[in-house]
Amino acid sequence: MNQEKTNMVVDETLVNLSPFPSFVLNRDGQVIIWNDLSKRYFGYEMEDFLITPSAIKTGLLSSLSTEAYQNILLGKESLLFEKAQLLTKVDTMIDSTIITSNVTINNEPATLVTCILENSYTRMDDSMQGLKDLMNGLYSSYMVVTVDAEGLIINCNPNFLAISHWTPKRVLGKTFWQLFPDNESNMKVTDTIWKTINSGQIWEGEVEKITKDGSPYWVYLTAIPTYSPATKNYEFVLFEKDITNERKMKHQLEKIAYIDPETGLMNAHRLEQVVNDMIEEKRHFSFVYISIDKYYTIKELHNSQREDNLITEFTKRMKIYFQDSEMARINEHEFVVITPLGEWFTQGFLTYLKQNPIYSGNVAVPISISGGITRSPQDQSTFPHLMKASLATIANVREAGGDNIVSLSNATHKAINRKSIIEKRLLLALDQQNLKVFYQPQVDIHTGKFLAVEALVRWEDDEIGVVKPEELIPIAEETGLINNIGSFVIEEACKQAVKWHKAGLDLKVTINLSVREFRDKNMAKSILSTLESTNCPANLIQIEITEKFALEAEAETSIIKQMRQLEEEGIVFILDDFGTGYASFRYMQLLPIETLKIDQTFIHSLLQSEKTQRLIHGMVQFGKSMNLNVLAEGVETKEQQKLLQEYGCDAIQGYLISKPVSEKIITQLALNSIK
Numbered sequence: 001m002n003q004e005k006t007n008m009v010v011d012e013t014l015v016n017l018s019p020f021p022s023f024v025l026n027r028d029g030q031v032i033i034w035n036d037l038s039k040r041y042f043g044y045e046m047e048d049f050l051i052t053p054s055a056i057k058t059g060l061l062s063s064l065s066t067e068a069y070q071n072i073l074l075g076k077e078s079l080l081f082e083k084a085q086l087l088t089k090v091d092t093m094i095d096s097t098i099i100t101s102n103v104t105i106n107n108e109p110a111t112l113v114t115c116i117l118e119n120s121y122t123r124m125d126d127s128m129q130g131l132k133d134l135m136n137g138l139y140s141s142y143m144v145v146t147v148d149a150e151g152l153i154i155n156c157n158p159n160f161l162a163i164s165h166w167t168p169k170r171v172l173g174k175t176f177w178q179l180f181p182d183n184e185s186n187m188k189v190t191d192t193i194w195k196t197i198n199s200g201q202i203w204e205g206e207v208e209k210i211t212k213d214g215s216p217y218w219v220y221l222t223a224i225p226t227y228s229p230a231t232k233n234y235e236f237v238l239f240e241k242d243i244t245n246e247r248k249m250k251h252q253l254e255k256i257a258y259i260d261p262e263t264g265l266m267n268a269h270r271l272e273q274v275v276n277d278m279i280e281e282k283r284h285f286s287f288v289y290i291s292i293d294k295y296y297t298i299k300e301l302h303n304s305q306r307e308d309n310l311i312t313e314f315t316k317r318m319k320i321y322f323q324d325s326e327m328a329r330i331n332e333h334e335f336v337v338i339t340p341l342g343e344w345f346t347q348g349f350l351t352y353l354k355q356n357p358i359y360s361g362n363v364a365v366p367i368s369i370s371g372g373i374t375r376s377p378q379d380q381s382t383f384p385h386l387m388k389a390s391l392a393t394i395a396n397v398r399e400a401g402g403d404n405i406v407s408l409s410n411a412t413h414k415a416i417n418r419k420s421i422i423e424k425r426l427l428l429a430l431d432q433q434n435l436k437v438f439y440q441p442q443v444d445i446h447t448g449k450f451l452a453v454e455a456l457v458r459w460e461d462d463e464i465g466v467v468k469p470e471e472l473i474p475i476a477e478e479t480g481l482i483n484n485i486g487s488f489v490i491e492e493a494c495k496q497a498v499k500w501h502k503a504g505l506d507l508k509v510t511i512n513l514s515v516r517e518f519r520d521k522n523m524a525k526s527i528l529s530t531l532e533s534t535n536c537p538a539n540l541i542q543i544e545i546t547e548k549f550a551l552e553a554e555a556e557t558s559i560i561k562q563m564r565q566l567e568e569e570g571i572v573f574i575l576d577d578f579g580t581g582y583a584s585f586r587y588m589q590l591l592p593i594e595t596l597k598i599d600q601t602f603i604h605s606l607l608q609s610e611k612t613q614r615l616i617h618g619m620v621q622f623g624k625s626m627n628l629n630v631l632a633e634g635v636e637t638k639e640q641q642k643l644l645q646e647y648g649c650d651a652i653q654g655y656l657i658s659k660p661v662s663e664k665i666i667t668q669l670a671l672n673s674i675k
């Protein structure tokens with residue numbers, strides 16, 4: 001995307017006009033403009049930066065993180081750092097707000113850095129040239145007001161009169177408090193100042209004041225208590241610097257920093273503030289999230305020139321249609337509109353877009369959008385939740401083909417509710433041991449002998465009824481409760497394996513583990529300690545991991561290490577859902593896998609399609625060539641079994657043999673299978 005085009009063009013003169021220490025960095029971090037105020041406040045000269053390209057990073061900006069520094073150089077967006085610490089040439093730290101914006105200089109992209117110093121108005125020259133000179137200097141550049149111990153104004157200088165519009169005659173004898181606006185927040189500040197100086201301390205900071213005619217202005221005030229030999233009493237001298245313009249400028253800059261340069265819309269940071277403010281003010285609004293469908297495809301089909309045009313044209317239509325609403329650009333092709341307008345109006349934007357197509361040359365670009373409406377406070381009442389709900393809604397819209405704007409539907413609402421109920425009840429179930437484990441046999445395809453059983457978790461809750469693993473496991477993974485389910489199933493499986501072993505049944509027990517469980521660095525350890533506490537030999541336990549798991553584990557050495565450790569103890573790993581992941585078999589070399597389990601979707605269509613038959617045949621051959629056992633899951637018919645047997649498959653699991661059943665039934669079935 002060509003963002004540089006819309007950048008502000010700057011040159012040295014312009015940067016020197018800035019009322020703040022400002023400088024410009026090129027993309028390599030080289031300082032290419034260094035204004036006079038920067039020299040004055042930071043002490044460095046241009047030459048100081050010529051030594052190495054990163055001199056600014058090791059010097060002035062040394063307290064910024066490398067990441068922050070890189071982002072400044074990248075200049076992708078305008079950034080605002082509050083309370084940054086700047087290192088001067090003489091090794092002192094200055095507090096400053098830093099604002100960066102992307103600019104163009106000599107046709108090259110660069111970053112303009114503006115430093116708004118916290119205390120820049122009180123810095124005095126180091127070289128003291130006599131008290132008199134100093135006083136004269138202060139009198140000519142500051143507004144100076146002296147008040148007596150009672151708070152009555154006894155003296156002031158022309159600078160003060162010029163800005164405050166008072167005449168000397170009128171102002172003398174007025175009180176200290178009359179210089180400030182008399183609203184509640186100001187009264188508090190005025191009180192603090194008065195108390196501070198009366199306790200003999202200096203007060204300094206930014207305050208709002210009013211002129212004689214009541215118009216506000218801002219000053220940086222330093223209020224100093226002194227003793228007057230003439231009156232033999234305390235006096236207070238107020239030095240003030242007018243900072244009204246700087247404040248205005250700062251606000252303007254802040255606004256620039258929060259705006260997406262390409263579209264002029266707010267950026268996500270600003271949106272968050274605006275939304276937080278609205279929530280605080282208890283306002284009702286709809287949070288409309290809009291995402292351009294198939295944006296990257298459209299982008300591919302058009303050259304970059306047109307793609308720029310696409311976003312500006314799209315934004316134009318949004319601005320016209322939603323007029324007075326607040327709008328933000330969240331990323332390249334996603335937007336948020338904050339509007340009090342109703343659902344039907346918002347949905348009308350779809351029609352509006354069709355009636356006002358965006359042209360690329362003479363062709364209308366077919367643009368459709370997916371949108372989600374979330375109301376606040378009815379549906380969600382925090383910014384992160386509004387975003388989360390919107391993304392969920394958009395994902396649903398996308399799945400249904402896009403080109404639609406829908407409200408956080410009742411269905412979604414119910415789903416969210418059900419999810420939170422499940423979370424709560426699951427905690428209880430774990431606590432009261434209400435979960436159960438069923439077992440499904442994995443049998444030798446030739447002899448029908450039971451080789452192992454797969455442990456599958458079952459949960460029937462008194463209140464919400466049966467919760468299927470498909471629903472339970474993802475929720476448990478999201479909430480972290482999967483670890484609790486995992487330890488429960490492992491313990492049950494171990495106890496059961498021991499029972500069967502003692503009963504003379506040669507049955508292994510297979511458990512399912514998710515990648516999330518293995519992220520726990522102590523997973524292997526806790527499995528081994530369960531084996532120990534239940535007296536279960538490790539070779540009775542097998543672990544199924546999915547192909548998706550394998551792909552993720554490939555990149556995480558700690559997972560691989562743990563798997564190896566378990567393998568060394570005698571635990572066997574089975575690759576579940578084989579064929580559903582990506583076609584990369586690197587993990588085969590890395591992970592200690594002993595058995596491939598062909599996913600049931602392939603088995604289900606085995607008889608319908610010759611292509612699937614060739615595919616499955618290939619999978620079996622692949623497994624065999626890798627010296628692995630091959631197991632097929634979801635086998636429901638004799639025909640399926642027969643074909644699999646022909647292909648050379650070793651074992652099967654599925655309704656043909658048995659559904660997942662209780663441990664008692666397994667014992668019966670297993671005994672029968674030996675007879």
Ligand code: C2E
Pocket residue numbers: 440455456457468469470473485486489512513514544576577600633634635636653654655656660
């Ligand atoms: P999975 O590991 O692929 O388990 C096989 C699923 O297929 C089981 O569903 C099983 O009941 C079902 N199935 C087996 N044979 C047939 C068949 O012939 N026809 C049909 N139509 N289905 C068959 P279930 O028990 O509902 O489990 C669903 C998924 O939940 C499992 O898929 C597994 O990924 C997960 N899961 C279950 N228990 C646990 C557990 O304790 N821990 C973890 N992490 N995941 C579990």
Ligand code: CA
Pocket residue numbers: 454512544576
């Ligand atoms: Ca499984």
Ligand code: CA
Pocket residue numbers: 576577599600633
């Ligand atoms: Ca499976």
